[in-house]
Amino acid sequence: MGVEITRFLRLVNALPGAEHKQSAHYTAFSVHGKKFGYLWPRTNTVGLKQTVSEQLALVAERPEVFEVQFTAAGYGWVVIALGKIELDELSELVLEAWWLSAPEHLLAGHPTPADLVEA
8 A cells, every 4th residue: 555756757747738846855746837836855745736526525534644734725635645545546636626726628638537447
């Protein structure tokens, strides 16, 4: 169980238009200038954009895996412990985060969670 950072990066890199920007302590992920995720290698965690209802449901269901990061602009960001999540579930959450930020012209042909797992 668990997903390695390199595997998480393969998921993100399989998303159309995904970009990343490295800083001293984290990497930020965006699509066409809109952030959808963060990676903190030191803590082996990622933060992903979700709907507020999804954020609350994830944290309530499995607080050992998920925690509230913050809520902004109608979205609930969630921190995910990479060592405690399965690849297929993470691929769904990564895709959802990207989908909430991607421009419409990219959404029509977007990959499925299974596509990301195979990437």
